[in-house]
Amino acid sequence: AQSVTQLGSHVSVSEGALVLLRCNYSSSVPPYLFWYVQYPNQGLQLLLKYTSAATLVKGINGFEAEFKKSETSFHLTKPSAHMSDAAEYFCAVSVNDYKLSFGAGTTVTVRA
Amino acid sequence: NAGVTQTPKFQVLKTGQSMTLQCAQDMNHNSMYWYRQDPGMGLRLIYYSASEGTTDKGEVPNGYNVSRLNKREFSLRLESAAPSQTSVYFCATTNPTSGLTDTQYFGPGTRLTVL
Secondary structure, three states: OOEEEEEOOEEEEEOOOOEEEEEEEEOOOOOEEEEEEEOOOOOEEEEEEEOOOOOEEEOHHHOEEEEEHHHOEEEEEEOOOOHHHOEEEEEEEEOOOOOOEEOOOEEEEEEO | OOOEEEEOOEEEEOOOOOEEEEEEEOOOOOEEEEEEEOOOOOEEEEEEEOOOOOOEEOOOOOOEEEEEOOOOEEEEEEOOOOHHHOEEEEEEEEOOEOOEOOOOEEOOOEEEEEO
8 A cells, every 4th residue: 555754744935935744655556646735724725736747847936846756855945934834744645546545744933 | 615524623531432523524525534633644434435335444443433434524523532542633625537546635624522
């Protein structure tokens, strides 16, 4: 079964600094990959997704992620953090069925 | 369009009580899901319905039952609530693409506390 590992349960960055959230997946076939964001007391919202087209995927709010098959990674980045980026971020993978497998989540704190 | 709606938003139960969480979508999606979210564990799938008339167990189905009432509605029932079922519950919907799960759209969640 496919699984997703998010490295680091908490990340703290300064406003204006790079945001880097790490995600590795285990899959024997090219998957669909997703990053979701969850703001406090809300549901999950799609940030971006990879579905076997371009390996560099751009999402909403200035986020992007690069699919690296050789490293089985799908890390999420944003060049300059904003206070509004404080949230919890989830990586998820889908492979040939109806289900998504979610990582445990990374909480991002942005320092002024 | 409301997207995915869930009722209630909050609920407190006593151990042994029963309740049903409701989910409705106006996105004309075929597949619907129930997840629970617990700190440090991400989202875990309880049950899903690939299409109207079908339901299947997910990762953590024990203590829950579901009903796919029609294409729009998918309910989750706790017959005898336990403190271990204290969690935030999310409903989600999607239309599969070529057999793969595409973007899932989530409701706002139901916060359940079992005393």
